[in-house]
Amino acid sequence: MKIVVTVKLVPDPNAVRRIDPATKRLVRAGVETALNPFDEYAIEAALQLKERLGAETTVTIFTMAPESMKESLRKALAMGADDAVMLSDPALEGSDVSVTSYAMAQALKKTGFDLILSGALSDDGNTGGVPGALAEYLGVPGLTNVRKIEEIGDGRIKAQRETDSGYQVVSGPLPALVTVTMAVGEPRYASLKGIMGAKKKTISTLSAADCGIDRLVGSDGAKMEVVSIAAPKAREKARVVEAEDGAAGAQAILDFLRERKLV
Amino acid sequence: MPPSALDFLEIDALLDDEERMIRDTVRAFVRGRVLPNIAQWFEDHTFPRELSRELGKLGVLGMHLHGYGCPGASSVSYGLACLELEAGDSGIRSFASVQGSLAMFAISNWGSEDQKNAWLPRMVTGESVGCFGLTEPDFGSDPSGIRTAARRDGTDWVIDGTKAWITNGGIADIAIVWAQTDEGIRGFLVPAKTKGFSTHAIERKLSLRASVTSDLIFESCRVPGDAVFPEVLGLRGPLACLNEARYGVLWGAMGAARSCYESALEYAKARKQFGRPIAGFQLTQQKLVKMLLELNKGVLLALHIGRMKDAGRAHASQISFGKLNNVREALAIAREARSVLGANGVTLEYPVIRHMNNLESVFTYEGTNEIHTLILGEAITGSNAFT
Ligand SMILES: Cc1cc2nc3c(=O)[nH]c(=O)nc-3n(C[C@H](O)[C@H](O)[C@H](O)COP(=O)(O)OP(=O)(O)OC[C@H]3O[C@@H](n4cnc5c(N)ncnc54)[C@H](O)[C@@H]3O)c2cc1C
Ligand SMILES: Cc1cc2nc3c(=O)[nH]c(=O)nc-3n(C[C@H](O)[C@H](O)[C@H](O)COP(=O)(O)OP(=O)(O)OC[C@H]3O[C@@H](n4cnc5c(N)ncnc54)[C@H](O)[C@@H]3O)c2cc1C
Numbered sequence: 001m002k003i004v005v006t007v008k009l010v011p012d013p014n015a016v017r018r019i020d021p022a023t024k025r026l027v028r029a030g031v032e033t034a035l036n037p038f039d040e041y042a043i044e045a046a047l048q049l050k051e052r053l054g055a056e057t058t059v060t061i062f063t064m065a066p067e068s069m070k071e072s073l074r075k076a077l078a079m080g081a082d083d084a085v086m087l088s089d090p091a092l093e094g095s096d097v098s099v100t101s102y103a104m105a106q107a108l109k110k111t112g113f114d115l116i117l118s119g120a121l122s123d124d125g126n127t128g129g130v131p132g133a134l135a136e137y138l139g140v141p142g143l144t145n146v147r148k149i150e151e152i153g154d155g156r157i158k159a160q161r162e163t164d165s166g167y168q169v170v171s172g173p174l175p176a177l178v179t180v181t182m183a184v185g186e187p188r189y190a191s192l193k194g195i196m197g198a199k200k201k202t203i204s205t206l207s208a209a210d211c212g213i214d215r216l217v218g219s220d221g222a223k224m225e226v227v228s229i230a231a232p233k234a235r236e237k238a239r240v241v242e243a244e245d246g247a248a249g250a251q252a253i254l255d256f257l258r259e260r261k262l263v
Numbered sequence: 264m265p266p267s268a269l270d271f272l273e274i275d276a277l278l279d280d281e282e283r284m285i286r287d288t289v290r291a292f293v294r295g296r297v298l299p300n301i302a303q304w305f306e307d308h309t310f311p312r313e314l315s316r317e318l319g320k321l322g323v324l325g326m327h328l329h330g331y332g333c334p335g336a337s338s339v340s341y342g343l344a345c346l347e348l349e350a351g352d353s354g355i356r357s358f359a360s361v362q363g364s365l366a367m368f369a370i371s372n373w374g375s376e377d378q379k380n381a382w383l384p385r386m387v388t389g390e391s392v393g394c395f396g397l398t399e400p401d402f403g404s405d406p407s408g409i410r411t412a413a414r415r416d417g418t419d420w421v422i423d424g425t426k427a428w429i430t431n432g433g434i435a436d437i438a439i440v441w442a443q444t445d446e447g448i449r450g451f452l453v454p455a456k457t458k459g460f461s462t463h464a465i466e467r468k469l470s471l472r473a474s475v476t477s478d479l480i481f482e483s484c485r486v487p488g489d490a491v492f493p494e495v496l497g498l499r500g501p502l503a504c505l506n507e508a509r510y511g512v513l514w515g516a517m518g519a520a521r522s523c524y525e526s527a528l529e530y531a532k533a534r535k536q537f538g539r540p541i542a543g544f545q546l547t548q549q550k551l552v553k554m555l556l557e558l559n560k561g562v563l564l565a566l567h568i569g570r571m572k573d574a575g576r577a578h579a580s581q582i583s584f585g586k587l588n589n590v591r592e593a594l595a596i597a598r599e600a601r602s603v604l605g606a607n608g609v610t611l612e613y614p615v616i617r618h619m620n621n622l623e624s625v626f627t628y629e630g631t632n633e634i635h636t637l638i639l640g641e642a643i644t645g646s647n648a649f650t
Binding site for chain 1: 280281284285288291292295320321322323326334335336340344
């Protein structure tokens with residue numbers, strides 16, 4: 001089984017983030033590149049499947065990013081993925097969700113896959129729009145918010161989808177796309193052997209032309225435009241409730257919640 | 264932009280991608296697994312045995328050794344891992360040092376093919392724990408006179424004697440024991456369950472509390488003829504291992520120092536007295552700057568010795584240089600940091616006094632300050648001043 005994990009390369013989530021007011025884009029200069037944290041869960045899920053299914057199963061990391069970020073993929077290889085494929089092309093710069101998904105779909109058709117695993121959300125763009133659109137462009141079922149893959153094989157997948165009130169069991173034909181939640185398990189630490197072995201694993205690069213990308217892509221092809229960007233309102237200072245005794249305190253909190261129609 | 268307070272000399276840039284990734288991985292492990300629990304382990308005077316397998320999975324046990332499942336990492340990578348582990352706690356780094364640089368190194372360097380096959384693959388995963396018994400109640404800095412003795416009885420060996428201050432002793436599956444024989448000092452592999460071999464935990468330590476330290480007691484302890492390291496004879500055997508472990512210590516100490524420096528810096532910027540942060544007072548700045556200087560010099564020294572070691576050029580006395588300087592300075596940094604934290608500096612809520620107390624052990628084991636001074640003294644004068 002060929003599993004492909006889509007991994008977005010994002011600015012280090014622990015670094016201070018700044019948005020350039022002119023381009024309305026995150027400033028990446030001077031900030032380390034990291035694997036999108038949610039995608040690390042997808043990698044974990046893929047490696048668990050590989051352990052379950054045996055040596056016939058391979059895990060490929062896929063990203064669409066500038067070629068200069070190539071080395072940032074080593075961490076995913078160190079965790080245990082077999083190889084990585086990058087879609088890199090200056091023409092793709094400034095792509096929105098729709099164009100990103102189209103371009104990724106073209107590349108993934110080229111690499112082939114039985115199962116695509118994705119995180120649900122990127123740490124920078126944060127739309128959560130790519131996986132759904134990607135499944136659509138590929139014409140495969142999209143199983144979102146999966147917390148556990150129950151069964152996989154014989155051309156089908158059965159999984160538990162997390163919902164607000166519990167979970168649903170869903171099933172569909174392979175190939176399919178699955179987005180995972182944090183419930184699949186904490187991403188493993190790369191082992192030192194894995195790190196040292198990662199040097200020898202291949203990271204291949206595809207251009208837009210290689211994948212037969214023939215539509216307008218990048219900022220020229222984007223259907224969406226970021227019109228303006230505003231900082232969220234600073235959080236109000238916490239209100240401290242002072243009361244005579246516990247009962248009065250509880251009443252004050254209840255009044256507060258009622259006032260806000262929260263109870 | 265002014266240099267970062269956390270990497271003032273851009274030492275990061277002297278590492279390659281793989282070294283940085285190894286460093287970051289061990290750091291993440293320490294952050295996730297050690298830091299949330301270490302104050303409790305220290306307080307409870309315990310080393311959680313299950314950590315052994317976790318460290319094995321991470322790959323830091325015997326990481327610089329080759330073959331038999333060992334990763335074969337460079338000396339610099341091994342040093343970086345020691346630094347990150349000890350930024351967590353010297354006890355955790357001690358576990359890895361004893362396992363990898365003392366017990367596994369001894370087997371890897373001096374063991375027979377059978378001994379290597381029997382133990383190294385299990386030790387690299389942390390499934391089996393090793394300890395290294397050289398010190399005795401009456402022989403510390405001067406191990407040449409150790410009294411533990413092994414005599415031949417038929418094809419077997421029979422060991423009698425007591426080892427003291429042995430890290431991992433009580434949790435070890437295999438003890439490397441150095442004993443006098445008719446030919447001179449030789450090394451033996453004694454499995455934990457061997458009849459006549461028992462251990463006794465050293466309680467009430469106020470240092471390295473997240474590490475097990477024990478006496479090893481041998482009473483007519485019989486081991487088969489193939490339990491001895493086949494070739495090596497004399498103090499050369501244990502000293503080669505100590506050299507490896509000292510190398511890890513000279514890096515590790517800088518981890519404890521870094522943790523203290525960072526705690527002190529953060530604390531000084533937040534703590535206000537006389538209407539402003541104490542970081543604004545000249546006397547506090549002098550303390551912080553002293554720490555900054557010695558920390559960065561120490562890490563540069565470690566990296567330099569590491570590069571020499573990877574090139575096959577690090578002499579034992581140069582490793583003594585690093586051990587002496589870096590542990591001495593780490594201890595000074597810890598004490599200085601402790602003072603910056605005021606009363607908070609004496610609690611386990613902050614890492615500083617834990618590091619400070621731990622470093623007292625690190626100062627003493629693997630050759631005391633005095634012993635390394637004498638090694639260096641002899642190296643530059645040609646005159647032996649030990650006796
Ligand atoms: C400040 C800012 C300004 C922006 N300005 C514009 C703009 O002007 N015009 C515009 O069109 N768009 C703009 N974008 C959107 C940006 O291009 C999106 O980040 C991109 O389309 C992907 O969407 P996402 O990051 O929201 O991914 P999400 O849909 O949140 O990602 C979900 C999952 O999809 C996968 N995935 C997403 N992207 C990739 C990738 N590149 N490679 C591999 N896997 C991936 C990952 O598995 C990820 O976990 C801007 C974003 C930011 C943060
Ligand atoms: C927590 C801990 C863990 C340990 N783990 C291990 C282990 O796993 N395996 C092991 O074999 N040992 C271990 N040791 C023992 C350690 O190696 C010894 O404590 C060390 O070698 C010093 O020996 P000593 O304590 O007997 O001190 P001594 O040798 O008695 O020294 C006492 C003092 O005299 C000084 N001194 C000695 N000789 C001279 C001289 N010629 N000139 C000037 N000063 C001198 C010393 O520097 C020291 O200051 C451990 C110790 C500790 C504290």
